[in-house]
Amino acid sequence: MKTWWKEAVVYQIYPRSFMDSNGDGIGDLNGIKARLPYLTFLGVDILWISPCFKSPNEDNGYDISDYRDIMTEFGTLDDFKSLLEEVHSCGMKLILDLVVNHSSDEHPWFVKGRKSKSNPYHDYYIWQDNQNNWQAHFGGSAWEYNKPTNEYYLHLFTPKQPDLNWENPKLRQEIYDIVNYWLDMGVDGFRMDTVTMYSKAPGFPDTDTPRLPSEYFLDGPRMHEFLQEMHKSCLAHRDVVMIGEAPGISPEKAELYTGENRKEINMLIQFEHTCIDSAGYNKWNTITYEPRKLVDNLAKWQKELKSGWNSQFLSNHNQPRQVSRFGNDKLFWKESAKLLATLIHMLKGTPFIYQGEEIGMTNMDFEVDDYRDVEVLNALKSFDIDDKFMNGIKRMNRDNGRTPMQWDDSSEAGFSMNTPWIKINDNYKKINVRIQLTDQDSIFNYYRKLIELRKAHEVIVYGEFEEIMPGHESLFVFKRILGEKQLFVALNMTDQEVEFKRPKGKSELISNYKSHKKGMLQPYEAIVLL
Numbered sequence: 001m002k003t004w005w006k007e008a009v010v011y012q013i014y015p016r017s018f019m020d021s022n023g024d025g026i027g028d029l030n031g032i033k034a035r036l037p038y039l040t041f042l043g044v045d046i047l048w049i050s051p052c053f054k055s056p057n058e059d060n061g062y063d064i065s066d067y068r069d070i071m072t073e074f075g076t077l078d079d080f081k082s083l084l085e086e087v088h089s090c091g092m093k094l095i096l097d098l099v100v101n102h103s104s105d106e107h108p109w110f111v112k113g114r115k116s117k118s119n120p121y122h123d124y125y126i127w128q129d130n131q132n133n134w135q136a137h138f139g140g141s142a143w144e145y146n147k148p149t150n151e152y153y154l155h156l157f158t159p160k161q162p163d164l165n166w167e168n169p170k171l172r173q174e175i176y177d178i179v180n181y182w183l184d185m186g187v188d189g190f191r192m193d194t195v196t197m198y199s200k201a202p203g204f205p206d207t208d209t210p211r212l213p214s215e216y217f218l219d220g221p222r223m224h225e226f227l228q229e230m231h232k233s234c235l236a237h238r239d240v241v242m243i244g245e246a247p248g249i250s251p252e253k254a255e256l257y258t259g260e261n262r263k264e265i266n267m268l269i270q271f272e273h274t275c276i277d278s279a280g281y282n283k284w285n286t287i288t289y290e291p292r293k294l295v296d297n298l299a300k301w302q303k304e305l306k307s308g309w310n311s312q313f314l315s316n317h318n319q320p321r322q323v324s325r326f327g328n329d330k331l332f333w334k335e336s337a338k339l340l341a342t343l344i345h346m347l348k349g350t351p352f353i354y355q356g357e358e359i360g361m362t363n364m365d366f367e368v369d370d371y372r373d374v375e376v377l378n379a380l381k382s383f384d385i386d387d388k389f390m391n392g393i394k395r396m397n398r399d400n401g402r403t404p405m406q407w408d409d410s411s412e413a414g415f416s417m418n419t420p421w422i423k424i425n426d427n428y429k430k431i432n433v434r435i436q437l438t439d440q441d442s443i444f445n446y447y448r449k450l451i452e453l454r455k456a457h458e459v460i461v462y463g464e465f466e467e468i469m470p471g472h473e474s475l476f477v478f479k480r481i482l483g484e485k486q487l488f489v490a491l492n493m494t495d496q497e498v499e500f501k502r503p504k505g506k507s508e509l510i511s512n513y514k515s516h517k518k519g520m521l522q523p524y525e526a527i528v529l530l
C-alpha cells in the first residue's frame, strides 16, 4: 500500500538540546519554532519531538507526570499549539513521543495509588508482595518497596518510572483518551516508547534472562489485543502515523505489529542492528565494530519483513553519533558521514535523521563530571571501573547524542545565550550549520539531495531489495527493484580501497566522491545508479 509515511523522511528533535530561545540553557518549543525554516530547507516531512510533556526529568522527559501539558522548561500549551500550527503551515507534520509503558512516580495516579491498596489508582500500576529476579534496565532490581502498602512495584527502567498496568481496562481507557486529546488537537501521530513492553509475562515468573530484552518483559500474550483496541479507540478513522519503538522483536513478530491488515501500528523502530558492537546485550561491553555484521542485520530485515514497515536509522537520542561509531570521524569524516546517510536513505523503510546527524556531529570526549544521563550515571556507580569498561562508557553513553545542536561558531554554538545544561562539543567551530549551508559539498547539502531523490524516484520508497554481493567483507551492494526501474547501490563500508566493478550504462544519482577510480571503490565511497 502506498502512503505518505512511507514516502516521508522523519527528523527527530531532542528538544532539550535543539535550540534554547530564552537563555536558560535548555532547548525549548519556541527554539524549535525559530528553526523551522532550517528544517523546511532540509526538506524533511515529519518532525518527531522527544517527550515534551510535564516531567521531573529523571530520564529527560521519558518519565511523564502530566500527559496533557507541556514541560515547564519547554514552554506552555499555547507555545505548543502555535508550534504545531507553524509546522503545518511549513508543510510538515508533527508527531509526539508517547511514553505509556511507565509514567513518572510523580504522576498523580502513582502519588495517589501508592497510598493504599483500596485507592482506585493503585491498580494503574503493577504490584507484588515479593520481588522476583527481574532487573531494571538502568540497574538494580526491577522492584521497589512501597511502605504504605507493604508491596513492591515494578519499574523496568528507574524506580522513578513505575510500569503502568495495561491489564486494567480503566488505565487503558485513560491512555486512549490522552491519545485522542492530542490527535484532536491536530497532532499527526505518535512515536510510541517501548511499545512491545505493554504486556508482560503473566504471574511475573523468575527467569534466566532477567534483563531487557527478556522475553518475559515484552511481547506478552495481550500485546496485540491492546494495540488493536487502541487502534479502534483512537486511530480507525484518522490518517495519522503510529511508530512503535520495539525492543526485542524479530522480523516475524514485527509483521504482527505492522502488517497491513493487522490494524495495530504502522511502523517499527527496532534496534537489533545497534547491538552488533557490544556483547551479550551489555552495551558497555563493547566489541570491535565489523561492518559486515551491521549490513547483514540490515539485510536480514530487508528480506524478512514483508507486509510490515520498518524505520531506517543509525542514530537517535539513545545512541552514540553514527559517524564516530560506524564511520571515521577524523580521516574520513565527510566521506563516511555521507556514506552512512546513503545507506539509510537507500534501504527500504522510512529514513530517520537524528538532529545534528545531517551536519556530521560526532561523539564527545566527556569528563566523568560532564555526564548527565541517568543511564551512564547509574552505570558508573554500579560497575567495577576498569579501562575496558571506561572505554565502553566513552563509546556508548547516550550523552554523545545529546550535546547541543551546533548552529554556528558563536559562543554556545548558537544554541543558547547562556551555559547549556550539557557541554557543547569542542568541535563546534568546525562542525556547524552555518558553514555547511553555504558549502555545496557539505554533509548537509548531501542530505538535502538524498531527500530530494526520495521525492523524485518511487523506486527508492517502494522498490524491492535484492543483495548483490552477500557476505562481502567490506562492500554492501544491493538493488532496489520496482517494475522496470532498478536502483543500484554500492557502498564501501571501510576506510580502505576495495576492488569493485562498476556496472556500465547507468546514470549516477548521487555519490560522495566527485571522481571515481577505475575498478575500485575508495574509502567509504558510495554510489547510487539508476
Ligand code: TEU
Residues within 6 Å of the ligand: 059, 062, 063, 099, 137, 157, 193, 194, 212, 245, 247, 271, 283, 317, 318, 375
Ligand atoms: O528506550 C527503550 C530501550 O529499550 C532502551 O534499551 C534503549 O535502547 C536504551 O536507552 C539504550 O541503552 C526507551 C527510550 O527510547 C529511552 O530514551 C528511555 O530512556 C527508555 O525507553 C525509558 O523510557
Ligand code: CA
Residues within 6 Å of the ligand: 020, 021, 022, 023, 024, 025, 026, 027, 028, 073
Ligand atoms: Ca530555554
